[in-house]
Amino acid sequence: MPAKNGQQYINRIDEQTVPCWYKGELLSGKRSEHFAFSGLMRTQAKMYDLQHDPQWADVMTYASPSDGSPVGMSFLPPTDVNDLRRRRKAMNIWSGIHHGFLGRSPDYMNTAIMAFYTAAEVLNEASPQYAENLKNYYAYCRDNDITLSHAFIQPHASKISGQLDSTEESIAAKIVERTHEGLIVSGAFLMATQGATSDEILVYPSPSPAPFEDENPFVFAFAVPNDLPGITMVCRDSYAAESDFNYPLSSKYEEMDNLVIFDHVLVPNDRIFFAGEEELSPLLFRESHFHVHAGHQVLCRYIAKTEFLLGTIQLLTDTLDLGSESHVIEKTARVMAGLETLKALSVAAEEGAIPDGRGFILPAPKPLMAANLIYPKLYPDMIEILQLVGSSGMIMIPQEEDFRSAAAAHLETYLKGSDLASFERTALFRLIWELGAGSFGGRQKQFERFFFGNTITASGRLVSAYSGDDRFRKQVLDFITNTNR
Secondary structure, eight states, X not given: OOSOOHHHHHHHHHTOOOOEEETTEEOOSOGGGSHHHHHHHHHHHHHHHGGGOTTTHHHHEEEOTTTSOEEEGGGOOOXXXXXXHHHHHHHHHHHHXXXXXXXXXXXXXXXXXXXXXXXXXXXXXXXXXXXXXXXXXXXXXXXXXXXXXXXXXXXXXXXXXXXXXXXXXXXXXXXXXXOSSEEEXXXXXXXXXXXXXXXXXXXXXXXXXXXXXXXXXXXXXXXXXXXXXXXEEXXXXXXXXXXXXXXXXXXXXXXXXXXXXXXXXXXXXXXXXXXXXTTHHHHHHHHTTHHHXXXXXXXXXXXXXXXXXXXXXXXXXXXXXXXXXXXHHHHHHHHHHHHHHHHHXXXXXXHTXXXXXXXXXXXXXXXXXXXXXXXXXXXXXXXXXXXHHHGGGGTSOOOGXXXXXXXXXXXXXXXXXXXXXXXXXXXXXXXXXXXXXSHHHHHHHHXXXXXXXOHHHHHHHHHHHXXXXXXXXXXXXXXXXXXXX
16 A cells, blocks of 8 residues: 555554553554544544645655655655755645644654665675665555554663663563564563554664673564564553543644553564664664654654744733733744744755765754754743743633533623634633643653753764864864964
């Protein structure tokens, strides 16, 4: 199947049989009919439908090199700046559907598997089969429009066990056995966002050391269908709700996070990208320029989200008649400056694109790493502005049901804004409440703070992007040398 539509996406997820636990119960029935997943799946179905919309199909898809069928634009490996722009236009359109609230929208992992594909050749020295597996898997994802989740992080107990316990006793994710069919893998992984609403999962953990082993059983990367025998998912509490009015964001954009457990799962040979070779884990990640390619997609999301929050602040300011207040002007201007900075970084990333040495092109790393460092501070600042400007007005907010009750006439009289009827004004404040005080908004803030790692990690990537660039040092050295002659 080439680029799929929304109903095909829903049908695939509904057909899954992976054991999935929610609040102590093993889920049964169609995933799309469960409140914890239905809103998100409807949103992503709309996104996939755009691939077949005559107005957008040429922007959202390109011809597969396999057979010319239309496939998702976010799978396109860029070979020139125009390809980067094509990718950005498509990712902007999808970001506009979810307003940046889907951190794991399908184009994120489409971009990730594309990035790894561009560096597949580095696996040749260890095993040409590894490289072939990765290239074939990328083509499979592209030509079948696979919705992909990922598992990179292990629970704290697993990480500690991998460092302290013997290989046999360790509960860290590991290769338990090698068979003629493939690897037998056991272990657990956190934060598989959208694991329960994806077709497959890419597993690429940070490995524990195994100094006394010829081959490190903690080192591997592979991708498998979600419902292989031995895979189990455990869901966190859902923030989803059915009412679009009462919960305008979580009713549409709540992404489930999962604990994914592998209990002696057979990973087929053709799905293994490497296994046992310690040097390959950091090598593939580095040579794929994962954070750079993914950062290009993430920046599209940052911009869409900032535009949405700026619009919310502006609408709130209007309805409260605060447009002339100096402190509100200053706060709004901070958000505007943040937005324009992100947009400028996007332009700079494309205009400064560089060859990767393998026939592909990279967006300029420095602007993208800068955006990754800026946004975890900008987003909480924007939420605090909403909280401060909204003040106590975001506390006492009626619900949708109240407007259908005998109290509706009173609400119409007393809750209207300067330029909004009471129903629309209340809808605005329910949005602000969910952003600034609700569970969904709390997850979003924590998510953005640590999306690409903590501040130290993000800072290190930016400093690393500047390594070897001595232009500014030399400029100052030349200045002081010439000044003192």
